[in-house]
Amino acid sequence: MKTRVLFGVVGFVFVLLALYVFPPVVLELIVAALCVLATYEVLGSTGLVRNRLMLMLSCLISFLFAAGHSSLVKFGMQAVVQVLVLSMLLLSFVILLRFHDSMRAGEIAWGFFGALIVPYLMLSLLRIFQMEYHHGPFLVLLPLLAAWGADTCALFTGLFFGKHKLAPVVSPKKTVEGAVGGVIGGALLVMLAAVLMNVFLDLELPIWAGAALGAGGAVLGVLGDLSFSVIKRQTGIKDYGSIFPGHGGVLDRFDSVLFVAPVAEILFRVIW
Numbered sequence: 001m002k003t004r005v006l007f008g009v010v011g012f013v014f015v016l017l018a019l020y021v022f023p024p025v026v027l028e029l030i031v032a033a034l035c036v037l038a039t040y041e042v043l044g045s046t047g048l049v050r051n052r053l054m055l056m057l058s059c060l061i062s063f064l065f066a067a068g069h070s071s072l073v074k075f076g077m078q079a080v081v082q083v084l085v086l087s088m089l090l091l092s093f094v095i096l097l098r099f100h101d102s103m104r105a106g107e108i109a110w111g112f113f114g115a116l117i118v119p120y121l122m123l124s125l126l127r128i129f130q131m132e133y134h135h136g137p138f139l140v141l142l143p144l145l146a147a148w149g150a151d152t153c154a155l156f157t158g159l160f161f162g163k164h165k166l167a168p169v170v171s172p173k174k175t176v177e178g179a180v181g182g183v184i185g186g187a188l189l190v191m192l193a194a195v196l197m198n199v200f201l202d203l204e205l206p207i208w209a210g211a212a213l214g215a216g217g218a219v220l221g222v223l224g225d226l227s228f229s230v231i232k233r234q235t236g237i238k239d240y241g242s243i244f245p246g247h248g249g250v251l252d253r254f255d256s257v258l259f260v261a262p263v264a265e266i267l268f269r270v271i272w
Contacts, residue, residue, distance in 0.1 A: 011244070015144075019129070019137050031126050032066035035119040037250045041240035043114040045249065046231060051103045053095050058115035061088050065119050069126060088115055122254065124261035134272055135201050142210070143264035145193055146217025147256040150186030151225075154218070157181025166222075170229045174222070183218040190214030209271055217260040224259030 018027045039062035043049040049058065061084055068080065092108045128140045158178025166174040187210075194210030197203040228251055232240065241249020251258075 006246070019140070027129065028067075028069070028126065031123065032063060032069075034250050034254070035066035035122050036063045037241070037243065038062075038118050038122060038254065039114040041249045041251045042118055042228075042231065043110055045237060045240050046235035048110040048231075048235065049107045049114070051095060051099055051107060053099075054092065054103065054107050054111050057088070057091055057095065058111040061115040062119045065116065066123060069123050085116065088112060118258065121258040121262055124265045125257070128261070128265050128268060131268065131272075134268065135197070135203055138197060138201060139203070139205075139268065142190055142193060142213060143217060143261045144257065146186050146190050146213050146264065147221040147224075147260040149189040150182040150214065150218035150221055151256060153185025153189070154178040154182030154222070157185070167226055167229075170226050170233060174226075179218075179222055182222065183215050186218035186221075187211045187214035190217065206271065209267060213264055213267060216263065220259040220263060221256030224256040227259075228255035 018030055036059050039059050040055070043058055044055050049055045065081075065084055088111070092111055096103055096105060096108060125140055125143070128143065129136045131139060154174070155178065158173070158175040158181070161177040161181070162175030164176040165172065166176050166179055190213050191207060191210040194203070194205045194207060198205060228240075232238070239248035240251040243249055244253050247253045
């Protein structure tokens with residue numbers, strides 16, 4: 001627990017530096033690295049993709065998608081995404097034909113999930129950050145607060161009041177009481193953050209939107225956590241990785257954010 005808390009504090013400071021001190025390119029490289037690591041974790045650490053060429057292809061497509069995302073957003077994503085999807089499709093089946101005696105066809109589907117879906121969800125954070133006219137560098141804190149803040153509220157609520165298991169097989173430590181505490185705590189935290197941003201940044205974010213993001217983010221965060229926990233349980237691993245001491249891998253830390261950030265992005269685009 002001590003290592004977990006200490007690294008959490010150091011990680012939070014690093015996030016603030018990446019958002020507000022380092023040049024934007026540093027944040028883009030960090031997010032791209034997270035995308036590639038997440039792709040490797042969901043495919044390689046789990047063994048869902050065993051063919052090395054298929055795994056390398058998935059990580060390469062993930063990197064190209066993430067590394068060029070800023071340009072894609074600026075100049076239009078459709079054409080480049082189509083090229084990436086087509087390249088992934090053709091090369092995946094070339095690899096399957098070459099290794100048809102040892103490679104499972106299902107590895108292609110998982111390859112697409114890891115190479116394109118996971119990075120796209122993660123890159124919602126970068127797209128929010130790039131909403132320049134709506135204080136994107138500060139706005140991006142809200143989905144993180146909705147996911148991680150609600151998770152912290154759920155943790156402590158569960159420790160003090162938890163009696164009924166939420167998903168005893170998939171995630172034995174989660175409780176119904178903790179989930180309720182996470183929803184309430186998430187709503188209050190994001191509402192408070194929205195009020196402060198409205199006052200000091202003239203953000204003009206409706207309070208109902210802050211409450212909805214906080215409460216909805218708590219629910220989506222639990223869903224994301226449980227969803228990726230199911231994959232771990234079914235593939236027989238404890239953690240996706242060990243890059244974050246006390247926390248595990250990228251997906252162990254960002255599984256909830258992957259579900260919250262895209263919804264937050266949609267909410268912000270609807271409002272503005």
